[in-house]
Amino acid sequence: MSDDHDHHDGHDDHELRVSKIRSGTVIDHVRGGQALNVLAILGIDGSDGEEVSVGMNVPSDRFARKDIVKVEGRELSQDEVDVLSLIAPDATINIVRDYDVIEKHRVERPDLVEEVLSCPNTGCITTGDEPVSSRFEVLDDGVRCGYCETIVRDGIPSLIDT
Amino acid sequence: MSHSLSATQNGEIQGLGKSQHERMRHDHLITSKQLSRADIETVLDRAAEIDADPSAVADRHANSVLGLLFFEPSTRTKMSFETAMKRLGGSVIDMGSIESSSVKKGETLADTVRVTEGYADALVLRHPKQGSATMASEFVDVPLLNAGDGAGHHPTQTLLDLYTIRENAGLDDLTIGIMGDLKYGRTVHSLSYALTNFDTRQHFISPESLQLPRDVVYDLHQQGERTQIREHDSLEEILPSLDVLYVTRIQRERFPDENEYQKIAGEYQIDLETLEDARDELTVMHPLPRVDEIAPEIDDTDHAAYFEQAHNGIPVRMALLDLLLENHTRGDTDE
Numbered sequence: 270m271s272d273d274h275d276h277h278d279g280h281d282d283h284e285l286r287v288s289k290i291r292s293g294t295v296i297d298h299v300r301g302g303q304a305l306n307v308l309a310i311l312g313i314d315g316s317d318g319e320e321v322s323v324g325m326n327v328p329s330d331r332f333a334r335k336d337i338v339k340v341e342g343r344e345l346s347q348d349e350v351d352v353l354s355l356i357a358p359d360a361t362i363n364i365v366r367d368y369d370v371i372e373k374h375r376v377e378r379p380d381l382v383e384e385v386l387s388c389p390n391t392g393c394i395t396t397g398d399e400p401v402s403s404r405f406e407v408l409d410d411g412v413r414c415g416y417c418e419t420i421v422r423d424g425i426p427s428l429i430d431t
Numbered sequence: 432m433s434h435s436l437s438a439t440q441n442g443e444i445q446g447l448g449k450s451q452h453e454r455m456r457h458d459h460l461i462t463s464k465q466l467s468r469a470d471i472e473t474v475l476d477r478a479a480e481i482d483a484d485p486s487a488v489a490d491r492h493a494n495s496v497l498g499l500l501f502f503e504p505s506t507r508t509k510m511s512f513e514t515a516m517k518r519l520g521g522s523v524i525d526m527g528s529i530e531s532s533s534v535k536k537g538e539t540l541a542d543t544v545r546v547t548e549g550y551a552d553a554l555v556l557r558h559p560k561q562g563s564a565t566m567a568s569e570f571v572d573v574p575l576l577n578a579g580d581g582a583g584h585h586p587t588q589t590l591l592d593l594y595t596i597r598e599n600a601g602l603d604d605l606t607i608g609i610m611g612d613l614k615y616g617r618t619v620h621s622l623s624y625a626l627t628n629f630d631t632r633q634h635f636i637s638p639e640s641l642q643l644p645r646d647v648v649y650d651l652h653q654q655g656e657r658t659q660i661r662e663h664d665s666l667e668e669i670l671p672s673l674d675v676l677y678v679t680r681i682q683r684e685r686f687p688d689e690n691e692y693q694k695i696a697g698e699y700q701i702d703l704e705t706l707e708d709a710r711d712e713l714t715v716m717h718p719l720p721r722v723d724e725i726a727p728e729i730d731d732t733d734h735a736a737y738f739e740q741a742h743n744g745i746p747v748r749m750a751l752l753d754l755l756l757e758n759h760t761r762g763d764t765d766e
């Protein structure tokens with residue numbers, strides 16, 4: 270399908286590390302070390318019975334090392350994956366049906382992420398017992414809490430609500 | 432003013448609220464960031480009318496009730512809202528002491544506001560948590576006014592500050608110095624945001640440890656094409672150019688020891704000698720209470736506007752309540 274999809278024929282060791290999926294979503298070109306955060310941010314923990322495979326620190330043409338996440342039987346929508354841009358801005362999303370990639374796109378920065386991150390400001394109303402879900406505005410270089418307006422630029426993965 | 436008091440054109444946070452929370456009405460006053468120049472002028476014009484002839488509005492809201500929800504003590508702000516509502520002919524209820532209320536029993540703020548909106552035509556909220564007013568406004572239909580949300584916003588203070596500046600120096604082509612604790616002073620942050628609607632030169636004067644937070648500077652630059660922003664560690668060099676000097680208190684607890692505090696805070700106090708180089712028309716403001724930032728000898732000069740500023744809280748809050756209550760009532764009949 271594409272030249273930067275890292276499943277080159279003949280690279281059997283890649284195949285062993287992360288097997289091909291029949292139908293579902295392959296999230297490729299995730300920055301090394303962020304695969305588990307990708308799953309956390311998508312709320313995928315295997316409890317719904319979906320088959321999930323994760324490849325970490327896989328050699329890559331584009332980066333020295335990358336992570337890959339494959340979710341069998343689930344086609345993730347653009348809205349669902351855009352939130353990944355916060356931790357894996359270079360990720361590519363491959364929608365697979367019957368072993369063929371039928372759709373391939375990049376993650377785009379959303380304007381807003383809801384119920385994904387928790388506010389690091391202990392003085393923020395969202396950190397108490399209030400019946401309110403978190404809401405962050407996505408800035409060019411970080412995110413801003415929609416309630417207390419605190420801007421977070423570094424360490425966004427540590428804010429992922431698990 | 433219609434529904435433009437919470438206009439979304441330049442308020443990013445309000446924009447968020449709009450897209451995600453349909454029930455959020457556009458008749459709350461949460462932050463000074465939500466205020467456009469037209470909004471500000473509407474409020475200040477109404478305040479000026481009321482100031483000129485308070486008797487004209489003495490019965491205007493005779494059947495209205497204002498609910499005061501103060502989750503932390505702020506006697507002056509509370510008294511000011513109470514007086515404003517009573518001078519519009521309305522009445523006021525509050526939740527008594529927190530100690531004996533449902534809040535003590537662990538009730539959420541969301542529940543408290545949903546219950547009390549049934550008792551009142553508008554709510555005033557003061558709460559220690561940042562973002563509390565934004566959240567509360569998403570749960571109620573009556574107008575909600577933020578009277579301070581922790582280190583967040585205090586927009587009614589901002590509006591009375593703007594009113595005072597307009598009365599004394601005008602809001603356009605203004606050179607203002609804002610001095611003192613700029614790091615923790617929410618009054619300062621709110622005022623600075625609001626002033627970006629006007630042609631202003633803003634000079635921030637503080638010790639290095641109490642400079643404006645970078646997030647605030649970021650926002651000012653984002654919003655402030657019409658505004659020039661400069662930071663200084665001493666008043667001396669820019670004092671002669673100022674139309675307004677806004678002084679805030681540097682609190683003792685910001686410093687590790689008394690000596691350090693005395694030494695640093697002393698550099699940001701003003702007296703008659705300090706003001707020798709100032710323009711004759713310089714207006715000196717302070718949100719009060721002051722301790723020793725402004726020597727009492729300045730009180731009797733034409734520079735001093737801080738008591739007038741405190742008094743302006745009444746017409747400005749009357750104007751806001753009048754506009755929001757009128758807006759809300761009209762909105763109801765429209766629907």
Ligand SMILES: [Zn+2]
Nearest residue numbers: 388393414417
């Ligand atoms: Zn927050």
